[in-house]
Amino acid sequence: MKLGAHISPISRSYIENADVVFMGVSSGLVELWIQEMNGDVRSLQPYYQEGKSRLKTYKEMVKVMLDEVRKGKKVCGAFYGHPGVFAWAPHKAIEQAKAEGFKAHMEPGISAEDCLYADLGIDPGTYGCQHYEATQFLLYKKRIESTAYLILWQIGLTGDLDLTQNNAKKDYLEVLLDLLVKDYRPEHEVIIYSASLTALNNFSERKVPLMSLPNEKLSMNDTLVIPPAKKMLRNELFVTKLNEIV
Ligand SMILES: C[S@@+](CC[C@H](N)C(=O)[O-])C[C@H]1O[C@@H](n2cnc3c(N)ncnc32)[C@H](O)[C@@H]1O
Structure with a gap:
């Protein structure tokens, strides 16, 4: 989320050691920063286009990442925040890779x-x-x-x-x-x-x-x-049930 600050050591290590890194971030500064970590960093941003369905874009992102996996490369997808929080493509890419028999997993991030x-x-x-x-x-x-x-x-x-x-x-x-x-x-x-x-x-x-x-x-x-608008109400029925257990 925060440039240079919120990346975990293990995520950084995956980025550094991948054969190819796909970047799902919209900030040019973040792109430059990730490019310092790996020689083959490719942006996924060009898949977004005005008036184009984001679902189509996400499917294209999954395909382009999987194409490299199928070539036998170590592929890393670097997405901002937590890659699995309100994010379709990272989950789908991992699911698809596993379905095809490749090893794939997600590292959590700061969302x-x-x-x-x-x-x-x-x-x-x-x-x-x-x-x-x-x-x-x-x-x-x-x-x-x-x-x-x-x-x-x-x-x-x-x-x-x-x-x-x-x-x-x-x-x-x-x-x-x-x-x-x-x-x-x-x-x-x-x-x-x-x-x-x-x-x-x-x-x-x-x-x-x-x-x-x-x-x-x-x-x-x-x-x-x-924020909450009402006070929590005690559920007396279950309070009683709990108290009845000796
Ligand atoms: C596609 S989701 C991606 C979320 C991201 N994977 C994460 O872990 O935070 C985009 C939504 O996340 C939330 N979001 C993204 N960046 C944010 C920010 N800087 N501050 C607050 N919410 C943000 C907003 O609700 C935004 O519409």
Whole structure:
């Protein structure tokens, strides 16, 4: 997540010792940094194109990585954050490689979620924490637990049904608001969070009332944090059951 700081020693070693490294990062600075670690570093960024479905892009990424694996090369895919968190291509590439009989595995990384807990001082264990992808959250019925944190990923892509958009339209955010106000007051304070990507910048934390969400400018790097709105209620039935055990 943070340039030069959040890479684990083992991930670095895989990058250094691979025959070819594919890079799934959008920052030119990060690309230059990774290029210092290996002589054959290839960017996956050119597969993204305006108006093109991201699913098509992800499938092309998997194919290009697998093509090199099939040639017998040691291939490393370097993705920002945790490669397995809200990320389709890394999981798919590993699954496909294994299905074809190759050895493949994922190394964990420091995700936006990890930065969020540290920067905002949130412990997911205190009240519990639900995580959803913002568009999926609208498309499928979920049981919202408003005594816990609700974290919506890809808020900047809300409503992007054909996966071709790169910003959230106000109308789509209004629909999200319609859903959220069933469980939260319109004045409930929410946080638009963005982790810092370099040591030169701080993280950003914009606190706004829920009702103003559709008017906010949201970026691809924003995650929405909705703090609990209600107190947790003791489940007396189960408290009694536990107390009855001697
Ligand atoms: C495709 S997912 C990739 C997440 C990444 N694999 C990770 O481990 O954080 C992209 C979403 O992650 C979240 N995200 C990415 N960068 C972020 C940042 N700098 N700060 C906060 N959230 C971020 C946003 O919700 C964004 O829409």
